[in-house]
Amino acid sequence: MNGSGRNAEQRQRERERKKRGARKYGQAKYKHSRMGILSCWCAAGAFLILAAGVLCAFITRGEAPGIVGGVAVISLVLAVFGIRAAIRGFHEREKNYLTCKIGLPVNTVVLILFFAVYIGGLR
Numbered sequence: 001m002n003g004s005g006r007n008a009e010q011r012q013r014e015r016e017r018k019k020r021g022a023r024k025y026g027q028a029k030y031k032h033s034r035m036g037i038l039s040c041w042c043a044a045g046a047f048l049i050l051a052a053g054v055l056c057a058f059i060t061r062g063e064a065p066g067i068v069g070g071v072a073v074i075s076l077v078l079a080v081f082g083i084r085a086a087i088r089g090f091h092e093r094e095k096n097y098l099t100c101k102i103g104l105p106v107n108t109v110v111l112i113l114f115f116a117v118y119i120g121g122l123r
Contacts, residue, residue, distance in 0.1 A: 031096065032098065033090075047106070089103070
């Protein structure tokens with residue numbers, strides 16, 4: 001017996017428990033990347049703001065270009081910030097990158113929608 005008063009079976013169980021913590025399936029669940037979560041929120045905000053701007057343009061029949069333009073620029077800035085946040089989220093260590101993988105393409109789609117509306121307005 002060791003000085004701790006445990007028998008061999010208890011020591012063996014303790015060793016197995018410690019080993020399980022180092023194995024793939026014994027590890028704790030990873031938390032989501034903070035920047036990835038921020039990227040998803042930016043994507044949602046940019047999409048909602050862009051949709052609100054387009055809706056406002058339809059409701060006012062094009063009589064509020066300053067408001068719609070300002071809202072569209074805010075949407076553009078949020079989408080670009082969301083893309084940057086998603087890329088930074090991939091650099092965080094020992095995190096779940098699912099939110100980064102969702103935020104990056106959604107922000108890109110919002111950015112493409114912005115440019116589609118912008119180019120469509122030029123014609």
